[in-house]
Structures are given as C-alpha cells and as structure tokens.
Amino acid sequence: MVGRKPPSRKGSMADVPKDLVDQINRLEELFTVPAEKLNQITDHFVNELAKGLSKEGGTIPMNATWCMGFPDGNETGTFLALDMGGTNLRVCEITLTEEKGEFDIIQSKYRMPEELKTGTAEELWSYIADCLQQFIEYHHEDEELDQLPLGFTFSYPATQNYIDHGILQRWTKGFDIDGVEGRDVVPDFEAALAERGVPIKLTALINDTTGTMIASAYTDPEMKIGCIFGTGCNAAYMENCGSIPKLAHMNLDPDLPMAINCEYGAFDSEHVVLPRTPYDIIIDKESPRPNQQAFEKMIAGLYLGEIFRLVLLDLHQNPDCKIFEGQDVGKLQKAYSLDAGFLSAIEEDPFENLSETHDLFQNKLSIVCTKPELELIRRLAELIGTRAARLSSCGVAAICKKKGWKTCHVGADGSVFNKYPHFKIRGAQALKEILDWPANKGKGRGDPVEILPAEDGSGVGAALIAALTLKRVQQGQNAGIRDPDALLKACKAFDLKKPT
Numbered sequence: 001m002v003g004r005k006p007p008s009r010k011g012s013m014a015d016v017p018k019d020l021v022d023q024i025n026r027l028e029e030l031f032t033v034p035a036e037k038l039n040q041i042t043d044h045f046v047n048e049l050a051k052g053l054s055k056e057g058g059t060i061p062m063n064a065t066w067c068m069g070f071p072d073g074n075e076t077g078t079f080l081a082l083d084m085g086g087t088n089l090r091v092c093e094i095t096l097t098e099e100k101g102e103f104d105i106i107q108s109k110y111r112m113p114e115e116l117k118t119g120t121a122e123e124l125w126s127y128i129a130d131c132l133q134q135f136i137e138y139h140h141e142d143e144e145l146d147q148l149p150l151g152f153t154f155s156y157p158a159t160q161n162y163i164d165h166g167i168l169q170r171w172t173k174g175f176d177i178d179g180v181e182g183r184d185v186v187p188d189f190e191a192a193l194a195e196r197g198v199p200i201k202l203t204a205l206i207n208d209t210t211g212t213m214i215a216s217a218y219t220d221p222e223m224k225i226g227c228i229f230g231t232g233c234n235a236a237y238m239e240n241c242g243s244i245p246k247l248a249h250m251n252l253d254p255d256l257p258m259a260i261n262c263e264y265g266a267f268d269s270e271h272v273v274l275p276r277t278p279y280d281i282i283i284d285k286e287s288p289r290p291n292q293q294a295f296e297k298m299i300a301g302l303y304l305g306e307i308f309r310l311v312l313l314d315l316h317q318n319p320d321c322k323i324f325e326g327q328d329v330g331k332l333q334k335a336y337s338l339d340a341g342f343l344s345a346i347e348e349d350p351f352e353n354l355s356e357t358h359d360l361f362q363n364k365l366s367i368v369c370t371k372p373e374l375e376l377i378r379r380l381a382e383l384i385g386t387r388a389a390r391l392s393s394c395g396v397a398a399i400c401k402k403k404g405w406k407t408c409h410v411g412a413d414g415s416v417f418n419k420y421p422h423f424k425i426r427g428a429q430a431l432k433e434i435l436d437w438p439a440n441k442g443k444g445r446g447d448p449v450e451i452l453p454a455e456d457g458s459g460v461g462a463a464l465i466a467a468l469t470l471k472r473v474q475q476g477q478n479a480g481i482r483d484p485d486a487l488l489k490a491c492k493a494f495d496l497k498k499p500t
C-alpha cells in the first residue's frame with residue numbers, strides 16, 4: 001500500500017444526481033486541508049509547543065513527566081503495568097530479561113464498564129483495585145509477596161511534580177467523573193489498593209505516549225517521538241531540561257533529558273488556525289468539555305464516526321438535497337452511535353457497487369441506501385479519514401521542526417493508526433508536504449521522518465519507565481521522585497539488578 005496513492009471514489013460520480021454532486025463538492029471544500037493550510041497549522045503548532053514550555057504556559061500543556069532518559073536495553077526485573085484505557089483495563093506482568101531488549105509478558109484484560117466513565121471517583125478506583133487484586137490472586141496464588149512496583153498508564157492530562165504523582169488537569173475522551181479533576185489521582189488509587197491489602201507500590205504514573213516512545217526506543221535507537229492516534233490523540237518526545245523554561249527554578253542540569261507529554265489534543269482550543277466545520281463545532285458544544293481538545297475532536301477515533309453521523313443527518317434535513325428520503329432515520333439520530341470502525345468498514349468496502357456499505361447501513365441503521373447515496377457516503381468517509389490523517393501529521397511535524405530533527409523514527413499506536421485504512425499513507429503524504437522532502441522521498445517506508453508501529457507502550461513502556469525510575473533511585477538521582485525511600489523498599493523486594 002505504501003508508496004502509492006490510496007484509492008478514491010472521486011471519479012465514480014457519473015450517475016450521481018446534481019443535488020448530491022453539489023453536496024459532495026461542498027463537503028470536499030469543507031474537509032480538504034491543502035498543503036498550504038497544513039503548513040500554516042504546523043507553524044502555529046511550533047509556537048504553541050514553545051508556549052506550553054514557557055513559564056507563562058499556553059494552551060498545549062507540555063507536561064514534564066519525570067521520565068528522564070531512554071532505556072539502554074539492559075534493564076531487568078519484573079514489573080506490573082496497568083493501562084486504564086477507554087474500552088478496556090489491562091493488567092500486565094512484565095519481566096525484562098537478561099537478554100538485551102527482551103521481555104516476557106502475561107496479561108489480563110477487564111472490560112471497562114461504560115457507566116464507570118460517568119460514575120463516581122470511588123467506583124472508578126474500587127473497580128481498578130478489584131481488577132489488580134484479581135490479577136495478583138490469580139497469578140501469585142499462595143505466594144508471600146512484598147510489594148510489586150507498578151507503572152500505571154493513566155492517559156489523561158496530568159500535572160506531575162513527581163513521577164509517582166499526577167494531578168488530573170481535565171478528563172478527555174468522553175470521561176466525566178466528578179471529584180477527580182484538580183486532584184492527585186495517586187493517593188485515591190493507593191487508598192483503594194490498601195483497603196484491599198493489594199501489595200503494589202505505584203512507581204511511575206505515565207502517559208500512553210511516553211510509554212510508547214520508551215517502549216519503541218527499547219528496540220530502535222532512532223525513536224524520538226511516541227504518538228497515539230486512537231480514541232484520543234497525543235504525542236511525547238524527549239526534551240532537554242535547559243529548554244523547559246517553566247522548570248528553570250528547579251536548577252536541573254540543562255543537558256538532562258526530560259520526556260514531555262505534549263497533550264497536544266488541546267492544540268488550538270482558542271480556534272485560531274484549525275479549519276473547523278459546522279459539524280466540529282457541534283461536536284465540541286455537545287461534548288462534556290466544550291472549548292477543550294479542539295485538535296483531538298477533529299482527528300481522534302472517538303469523534304470520526306460522530307462527525308460522519310452529523311453530516312449525514314444534516315444532509316437528510318437539508319431541503320436542497322435528497323438523501324434517505326422516506327426512510328426512518330431514528331437510529332442515525334442517536335449521538336455517538338457510529339464509531340471509527342464503521343467508517344473504516346465503509347472505506348474498506350472492496351466492491352464497485354458498494355454492496356458492503358449498503359448492508360452496513362441496512363443492518364446497523366435500518367436505512368436502505370440508493371447507489372448515489374452510497375457514493376456520497378463513501379466519499380464522505382474518505383474525506384473525514386483523510387482530514388484526520390493529514391491534520392495528525394501537523395503535530396508530529398511541529399515537534400520535528402521545533403527540535404530541528406530532519407530525520408527520526410516516530411513510534412505510533414492506537415486503533416486509528418493500526419486499523420483505519422490508508423491512515424498511514426495519508427499521514428506520510430502530509431508529512432512530505434509539510435517537511436518538504438526531495439521528490440524521491442515521501443513514499444512512506446524510508447522517509448526521513450517515518451511513523452512506525454510502536455511497541456506496547458502501556459505494557460512494556462510502563463514497565464521500562466518503572467525500571468528506569470527505580471534505577472534512578474538506586475543511583476540517588478531523586479529529582480521528580482516523591483517517595484524515594486518507599487520506592488527503594490519496593491526495589492528490594494524485587495529482582496532488580498544493582499546499577500553497574
């Protein structure tokens with residue numbers, strides 16, 4: 001697939017009536033982001049990244065994570081990792097083995113009940129602690145355990161004064177649990193564990209992007225950025241402390257590395273540069289957190305199906321065009337009833353007559369589409385998917401431009417990156433347009449800046465960051481560590497090689 005343009009239905013509109021062609025043209029205008037606009041967005045993005053690192057701060061949080069270095073492949077020991085994702089909760093036990101860069105993993109997934117996302121803080125922490133307890137009881141039955149070090153992947157914006165601490169700035173990705181924003185999540189989490197007597201020591205609270213960067217760097221030294229293109233979107237990269245003015249008061253060695261969790265889903269929440277459509281504006285207004293995460297709401301998996309649904313509903317209600325005439329659109333009226341997987345399936349329909357799309361609409365929405373309607377639907381999915389991929393590249397390009405990196409590898413994970421058709425090639429094409437590569441470059445594989453599938457960030461990455469943190473404590477490098485003594489105690493219980 002890489003190296004050639006993704007297929008497009010643009011040319012197959014011969015039998016589409018004029019009112020629908022007019023609408024398709026209007027949608028193309030609305031959703032197409034030309035190279036010039038990508039460049040304008042990226043330039044603004046570079047400034048906003050810098051602002052986020054400044055003392056005054058900016059819209060993009062640019063959170064210091066206190067993950068202060070890459071692994072060298074010699075990390076060893078056994079660690080727990082907990083990933084609080086949007087759909088699942090995953091618990092892993094990871095053993096970093098003596099063989100350089102290798103590991104063993106056992107893991108269990110638990111469903112994250114939908115009600116939890118809008119429930120109470122107590123319900124959330126109790127559920128998570130119960131899952132951890134179950135995991136430990138199952139895998140360590142009848143063992144006398146001291147404390148197990150845990151890397152907790154908590155993928156929401158958090159202010160971290162220490163690596164084993166994190167004040168939730170705001171919920172994203174549709175979460176809306178009272179009493180957590182503005183609080184350090186660690187004590188409540190630890191209290192729920194203590195109540196159940198679960199022998200775990202939270203060693204590092206991490207973001208999925210930081211985990212992705214570190215896990216990918218474990219096996220590829222050219223990795224400089226970790227990205228998630230999934231339910232939400234974000235990236236992390238390694239900064240040097242001397243380039244973080246908001247940490248200047250701490251007098252850290254300016255050459256020390258510091259992973260920055262950009263939280264760039266918040267980019268342009270003041271609406272200066274992103275080409276928002278009326279549909280993006282509705283999504284924002286009706287979300288639990290309006291005026292936040294502007295960039296994310298245009299590109300992340302949680303929103304792609306909803307953008308698509310809003311457009312179709314608008315067209316159905318538009319007297320100038322006739323779609324789904326005489327059909328019951330009751331199911332289409334339900335907010336968030338279509339996910340990014342629905343759009344993927346439309347883009348993947350291999351048949352010229354779009355029969356799979358026809359069946360999807362009939363089965364999922366009880367709508368029987370005409371052929372011209374199917375053409376419009378397919379083109380709309382392409383437009384939304386292409387816009388997401390192209391805009392996504394602006395964030396990556398902005399980090400490269402800010403750091404002056406002409407070449408690097410970017411580790412990427414998330415459902416949209418892994419599963420959405422043509423996302424990778426569309427993104428690579430946009431990067432080429434922004435970073436202005438010579439004509440023979442920009443074909444995906446082998447590009448100067450290459451976005452590659454990442455290693456498991458919230459599992460292996462979390463374990464590695466926990467290992468790196470303990471190594472730092474053992475070496476007496478306690479910057480950004482709240483409770484070094486407790487961590488040292490946790491190390492002792494652990495098969496952790498003394499630093500050489």
Ligand code: BGC
Nearest residue numbers: 155156157172228232233234
């Ligand atoms: C969160 C980030 C996270 C991203 C990808 C965003 O909504 O704020 O912390 O990295 O989603 O999961």
